[in-house]
Amino acid sequence: MAGDGAGDGADGGTHVVVGAGLAGAKAAEALREGGAGRVVLIGDEQERPYDRPPLSKDYLQGSTGRDGVYLHPADWYAEHGIELRTGVRAHAVDRDAHEVVLADGERVGYRKLLLATGSSPRRLPVGGVDLDGVHHLRTLGDSDRIAAAIRSSSRIVVIGAGWIGLEVTAAARIAGVAVTVIESAPLPLLRVLGPEIAEVFATLHREHGVDLRLDTDLAEIRGRDGRATGVRLGDDTEIDADAVVVGVGITPNTDLAEAAGLEVADGVVVDARHRTSDPDVHAAGDVARLWYPAFDRHLRVEHWDNALNGGPAAARAMLGDETPYDHLPYFFTDQYDLGMEYTGYVAPGEYDEVVVRGELGSREFVAFWLARGRVLAGMNVNIWDVTDPIARLVRHEEGFDRARHADPAVPLA
Known part of the structure; x- marks a missing residue:
């Protein structure tokens, strides 16, 4: 069945968004605010769009209810003239016909298309990953x-000491569950933070009773009668567990883009206006590898803030706005009594020093990553309302004065 075509809509065209996560939902909202005609938002989950950070933080801990994670009330989409299609999978993109082909064969024509297909948890290449009691975290159902599992377990194993793994670990420890974390790197978050700051998170979790097994290889997830019972490490050490949570990163969902012949390289490659190699197709969120003028490179940023701001920016570009996206990468975490915000970007090995404002041991500090005297990124830990001055330093709108910026007695602003 052929859907309404690219020529429909008050503005002479239909705008289709594939992916009903944060980036897609905020893009649909911006399209409506920008005067688009017909707006169709397609999501393969049965749930209406929701926020993902709570899934490993307050929702997982039970301090935020289910209604608190949704982006809009259930009737908001119809009231704003957005056709929300949940539980629908986009099967293909026919670029010649300007149509999205759905799994049931329906075709939805588009004038402009946004791919906000997100990402999927990376799977471990070891035995036992399909056992009951092995969990990955990506969806609302996963968090549930x-x-x-946390409520019914006395001990769990978390594989991977990245942001998701450590946030799940914190939630489990707060609930009184014993946790062993398995990480192949010498420190948690080492690739993101480097050894100077990664040690802060290692100390934090050890102080809260976490058994950190660092620089450790996983051989298999053990099970009995189809259910996980623990893990076996590379040195044949066995660790019992009532449940296993795997958090070893994500993979961008690029299948649609690849099949459509769009340029893909660890994500859908887009310019600073979120345009793919096809000017009528845009991409945003986890799946997009975006050109950042501030860093003179393409980056695929997997964090909430990128979806929050990138989705609307892509929508504005779909409506003809030529303004380049210049929002700096930003992310945050909450673990136990530590809250943190990070602004900027620094690749592993691309900085030559870390300047700390405050004391690492107190877990109240600001850290700056520098290369050749220029600030690449800054992170504030348990210190608030400083992201704007940090961003100005990352943008090189003002020079970095080591004595002044490292002195907690001198206001950053």
């Missing part, structure tokens, strides 16, 4: 199952 992990929360249930």
